[in-house]
Amino acid sequence: MRKLELTFAFALLAVIAGFPLIQAGHEAVVDKEAPHVFDLLRKIPSKENLHRWDDNSKDRSVFAKWLRPVTLQLRYDLFGEMAPKSVKGEGDWLFYNQDVDYLLQPTYASDRFYKGTFDTLIAGKRVNPRNPLVAMEDFRDRLKARGIELLLVPIPGKPSIYPEKLWHGVQGQPASPTLALLDDLKRRGFNVADLFHPLLDAKAAGAPQLYLKRDTHWTPQGMEVAAEALAGRIKQMIPDPDTAAALGPRDSIVFTPRYMIKDTTVNRWGDIAEMTKVPDRRKIWPEESVPATQILDAKTGKPYQDDPASTILWLGDSYSRIYQTDAPGSAGIISHVAYRLNRPLASIVNDGGASTVVRQQLARRGELLQGKKLVVWTFVERDLRFGSKGWQVQELP
Amino acid sequence: MVFTEDVFLFYFLPLVLLVYYLIPYQRDPKPGKSRYWMRNLWLTAVGYIFYSWFEPWFVLPMMFTNVADYLFGLYLGRDDVPSGRRKLVLIVSMCMNLGLLGLFKYGVFTQENLNHLLAAVGHPTFSVLQIAFPIGISFYTFHSMSYIIDIYRGERPVKSFADFSCFVSLFPQLVAGPILRYNVLSLQLHSRTHSLSLFSRGVMLFFLGFAMKILLANPVGRIADAAFGAQAPHAIDAWWGVLAYAFQIYFDFNGYSVMALGLGMLFGFELIRNFNAPYHADSITDFWRRWHISLSTWLREYLYISLGGNRKGERRTYINLALVMLLGGLWHGAQWQFLFWGGIHGTMLGIERWSGKQPFYANSPRWLRVGVTFGVVLITWVFFRADGLPHAFSYLGSMFGLGHPGPFADLLKAEIYDRHDLINMAVCAVAVAQPFQSYEFGKRLSWGKFAVAFALFLAGVVMMYTQSFNPFLYFQF
Numbered sequence: 056m057r058k059l060e061l062t063f064a065f066a067l068l069a070v071i072a073g074f075p076l077i078q079a080g081h082e083a084v085v086d087k088e089a090p091h092v093f094d095l096l097r098k099i100p101s102k103e104n105l106h107r108w109d110d111n112s113k114d115r116s117v118f119a120k121w122l123r124p125v126t127l128q129l130r131y132d133l134f135g136e137m138a139p140k141s142v143k144g145e146g147d148w149l150f151y152n153q154d155v156d157y158l159l160q161p162t163y164a165s166d167r168f169y170k171g172t173f174d175t176l177i178a179g180k181r182v183n184p185r186n187p188l189v190a191m192e193d194f195r196d197r198l199k200a201r202g203i204e205l206l207l208v209p210i211p212g213k214p215s216i217y218p219e220k221l222w223h224g225v226q227g228q229p230a231s232p233t234l235a236l237l238d239d240l241k242r243r244g245f246n247v248a249d250l251f252h253p254l255l256d257a258k259a260a261g262a263p264q265l266y267l268k269r270d271t272h273w274t275p276q277g278m279e280v281a282a283e284a285l286a287g288r289i290k291q292m293i294p295d296p297d298t299a300a301a302l303g304p305r306d307s308i309v310f311t312p313r314y315m316i317k318d319t320t321v322n323r324w325g326d327i328a329e330m331t332k333v334p335d336r337r338k339i340w341p342e343e344s345v346p347a348t349q350i351l352d353a354k355t356g357k358p359y360q361d362d363p364a365s366t367i368l369w370l371g372d373s374y375s376r377i378y379q380t381d382a383p384g385s386a387g388i389i390s391h392v393a394y395r396l397n398r399p400l401a402s403i404v405n406d407g408g409a410s411t412v413v414r415q416q417l418a419r420r421g422e423l424l425q426g427k428k429l430v431v432w433t434f435v436e437r438d439l440r441f442g443s444k445g446w447q448v449q450e451l452p
Numbered sequence: 453m454v455f456t457e458d459v460f461l462f463y464f465l466p467l468v469l470l471v472y473y474l475i476p477y478q479r480d481p482k483p484g485k486s487r488y489w490m491r492n493l494w495l496t497a498v499g500y501i502f503y504s505w506f507e508p509w510f511v512l513p514m515m516f517t518n519v520a521d522y523l524f525g526l527y528l529g530r531d532d533v534p535s536g537r538r539k540l541v542l543i544v545s546m547c548m549n550l551g552l553l554g555l556f557k558y559g560v561f562t563q564e565n566l567n568h569l570l571a572a573v574g575h576p577t578f579s580v581l582q583i584a585f586p587i588g589i590s591f592y593t594f595h596s597m598s599y600i601i602d603i604y605r606g607e608r609p610v611k612s613f614a615d616f617s618c619f620v621s622l623f624p625q626l627v628a629g630p631i632l633r634y635n636v637l638s639l640q641l642h643s644r645t646h647s648l649s650l651f652s653r654g655v656m657l658f659f660l661g662f663a664m665k666i667l668l669a670n671p672v673g674r675i676a677d678a679a680f681g682a683q684a685p686h687a688i689d690a691w692w693g694v695l696a697y698a699f700q701i702y703f704d705f706n707g708y709s710v711m712a713l714g715l716g717m718l719f720g721f722e723l724i725r726n727f728n729a730p731y732h733a734d735s736i737t738d739f740w741r742r743w744h745i746s747l748s749t750w751l752r753e754y755l756y757i758s759l760g761g762n763r764k765g766e767r768r769t770y771i772n773l774a775l776v777m778l779l780g781g782l783w784h785g786a787q788w789q790f791l792f793w794g795g796i797h798g799t800m801l802g803i804e805r806w807s808g809k810q811p812f813y814a815n816s817p818r819w820l821r822v823g824v825t826f827g828v829v830l831i832t833w834v835f836f837r838a839d840g841l842p843h844a845f846s847y848l849g850s851m852f853g854l855g856h857p858g859p860f861a862d863l864l865k866a867e868i869y870d871r872h873d874l875i876n877m878a879v880c881a882v883a884v885a886q887p888f889q890s891y892e893f894g895k896r897l898s899w900g901k902f903a904v905a906f907a908l909f910l911a912g913v914v915m916m917y918t919q920s921f922n923p924f925l926y927f928q929f
Contacts, residue, residue, distance in 0.1 A: 056649075059897050063652035066906050067659075068469075070913065074462040092463060102507050109459050116458060119917040126918045134872035139674060139920070142866055155867060158860040159682040167683075170839045214863060222866040229859030 074118060081117045091115055124334040131339075137331035147340060148220040149327040151271045154212035155221065157437035162232045163187055164239075168440070187410070187439050188243070190446035194414060195245065197451045198430055204292060207240060208248045208285060208433040209233045210374045213266040215436065216254050216277075220268075228255060233436040246292060253284040269325030269340050271435075272377045275347035278388050285388070285431070286395030289367065293428050314350050314359060314394045319383045321347045349383055350390035358385035362399035368423060369402035371433040372409035379404070388433075401427075409434035410442025414449040421452030453505035454924060455711050456665050456916060460502075465715075468498045468623075472719060473646075485612065486642045488720075492618035495719065499621030503588070506627075510586040513552050514621065520548055521596045522616045528600065529609030538604060545600045553593045559583040561786030588627030590783055594750055595620050599634040601754050607635055615641040624715035628708050628926040630726040630746035633753060637721070644720040654717025656894040656905050657710050663908035664707030664890070666915050668883060670922045671876040673700040678867040680837050680847065684857045689864050690850040692877075694830050696868075697837045699880035702731065704925045705744070710890045724749075725891050731829070731884050734821035735811040736800040739829060747783075751776050773805065774798040784836070789844050793835040800828060 079090035098104040130136040142150040161167040169183050195205045214221050215231040240247050254265055257280045265277030322342045350359040369389055379387025393400050401423055405412045453460050475494055481487045504511045524545045528538055560583055567577040603609050610616045619637050679685055679693020709726035716723040726746050733739035740748050756776045762769040781794020804811050813824050838844035849855045
């Protein structure tokens with residue numbers, strides 16, 4: 056019995072003392088650094104410093120680095136389990152859990168949306184800072200004071216357009232809660248652009264796949280449907296000489312174009328496939344290859360470039376970044392809207408930061424507002440709930 | 453700091469154990485002096501470090517409580533204090549403890565409800581002052597209160613501050629219990645046995661508790677979160693979600709309690725058992741003998757009996773029972789839903805007491821009694837998990853087909869019925885249904901048990917690195 060008891064005690068001690076000793080040895084011998092445990096003694100033990108040390112400890116752990124991939128692969132192989140950010144859909148489709156949760160969870164119109172938050176006083180009014188409408192109204196009013204119009208453009212998430220690819224039992228084509236927001240915004244006097252109906256209509260009409268199977272974002276085809284709808288909406292809002300000369304659909308060019316197009320192909324592994332963190336993900340899911348169209352300067356043949364002096368300022372997130380600054384470049388929605396308007400745009404794009412971060416960046420680059428007539432604020436619909444840094448009211452210079 | 457993260461497992465615990473066993477103890481201490489006072493002092497110090505890891509300033513109210521109740525205890529323990537003054541000191545201590553608890557735990561709740569009241573009578577409301585909630589304050593406050601009440605009732609106070617603060621801040625039970633009555637630990641603080649036998653039993657329990665939390669509670673918690681997060685799930689999904697929550701809260705809290713028990717044994721303490729197969733209960737009365745035993749014992753000893761228990765007539769007994777359960781509910785959180793939860797349990801206990809401590813389904817076969825009791829418990833868990841009372845009712849509505857599932861409600865299925873979800877739920881169901889409880893399992897060691905427990909622990913350690921931060925559910929209480 057004593058041998059057994061000793062084994063128990065030794066087993067625990069071997070694990071709990073062995074791990075840190077090997078870690079410290081690795082840091083000293085391989086990394087040639089002082090063991091990070093001593094970092095604890097170097098800083099004031101504030102909450103931030105302690106938690107930073109915790110995070111750092113996990114990142115530096117040699118065991119974590121070794122065990123994590125092995126475990127994730129094993130969990131996938133045995134149980135089909137992936138990291139929680141990804142949700143398995145039908146066939147080889149993958150979805151981003153926040154896109155799904157946005158459609159499932161209460162919207163800004165529900166009390167539950169505000170759980171754990173507190174009202175605050177903004178401009179003498181008691182409002183909840185989590186409510187996206189507060190930031191939207193504030194931003195619109197600040198722009199209006201400068202003579203600039205605001206166009207709000209919620210971008211549909213993948214499950215709004217392809218719910219049946221997530222779960223086979225979905226009946227019909229349910230309406231995203233964002234459509235109710237659009238109605239609400241219209242009632243409140245906002246300029247809005249509806250990308251849902253154009254995308255759903257294109258899907259119903261048998262258009263090629265509008266979203267990537269293993270990526271949160273749209274395909275170039277889906278993006279072009281959105282660009283077409285958006286360019287049309289912008290033309291309605293600022294009918295100026297440039298707009299009068301703007302291009303119509305790609306095959307109805309009737310005047311001197313500023314841009315030309317070049318067909319190409321885009322290959323993407325998919326950001327959701329990356330989120331699964333399954334080590335063999337690139338063997339499990341093939342790269343998706345989709346046709347795309349680059350926008351080039353008609354005179355120089357160089358890729359489309361923004362013009363900070365444009366009368367239109369574009370604010371956006373990764374939906375504006377994909378194909379634009381990602382490969383193949385100048386083939387994203389900003390280029391395609393510019394192509395359809397026949398003029399360049401100014402833009403601020405921040406991945407996942409369309410709710411607040413882009414306006415914070417705008418506040419730091421106030422000169423961008425000079426000469427603007429329109430700000431197009433695009434954001435993926437899930438940001439209404441999960442926007443990075445929420446929907447903060449942001450002053451402008 | 454939580455037991456299931458690497459900072460605790462690989463830095464805090466080995467260091468604390470090493471120093472603890474290096475500290476000498478006095479074989480023949482002076483009368484009144486604890487044999488282990490230096491070790492107790494060390495455990496106190498590391499208890500503060502453990503606690504301050506969440507937020508360093510959280511230790512201040514705990515220190516204040518410690519010092520004040522230690523002094524109150526010394527005063528109450530004197531033989532020359534008149535009974536009137538003893539009562540006054542008791543009241544002052546209770547007011548201090550409950551005042552701190554009220555301020556930190558119920559401050560926001562009180563303000564919010566005052567605002568609702570003001571709004572209802574057309575009066576302007578005020579901005580709610582946000583108050584940070586020190587994790588585990590309900591637990592250490594109850595420890596401290598039990599000490600003062602026990603001294604008031606005749607126990608001898610501790611002379612050593614190290615011993616007293618060790619009792620309150622003993623890190624295995626500091627933030628989520630088991631809630632100890634002082635008289636359970638008083639002797640052990642003074643003189644306890646450190647043996648390889650106890651140590652190895654502690655290791656076994658720690659292994660099992662760790663595995664429960666990481667391998668069972670966390671995976672099914674994701675299902676519960678998804679179901680309860682949905683606006684209006686379909687009935688079947690709502691039941692699946694609450695079942696997942698029932699598994700999660702049991703394996704989370706029981707896992708923590710078993711780890712606490714095991715950790716205590718590593719330092720020579722024998723804490724009390726907190727769970728005894730609660731989902732095998734065949735009545736609500738039985739459930740409360742098996743679920744969070746330390747809380748129900750505490751409430752019985754210090755609240756129910758203080759209110760008169762069943763000594764003041766039948767009517768008063770029912771009132772006392774209801775009061776205890778309502779306050780027990782409120783102890784869990786400053787929200788109306790917890791009052792409801794306590795109220796339902798109190799009502800069920802009242803009904804069972806009225807029919808001779810038996811449920812109305814007492815004559816049915818055992819499997820049916822257990823099933824019905826589990827069903828009642830499931831329904832009450834809705835109040836425990838929901839985001840407020842309106843959500844609890846709407847979720848219950850969904851469970852019984854009265855909800856209005858949204859257009860995308862079907863998508864929830866993709867999040868909660870994946871292959872690994874079904875496997876996790878099945879494993880939890882088997883773990884709940886099987887007759888072996890970790891406490892008994894850990895009583896007698898064998899090589900087979902070692903292999904099982906160590907394998908589970910290692911699997912837990914490996915899984916720990918692939919899970920995001922998962923604090924214990926009971927930390928919020």
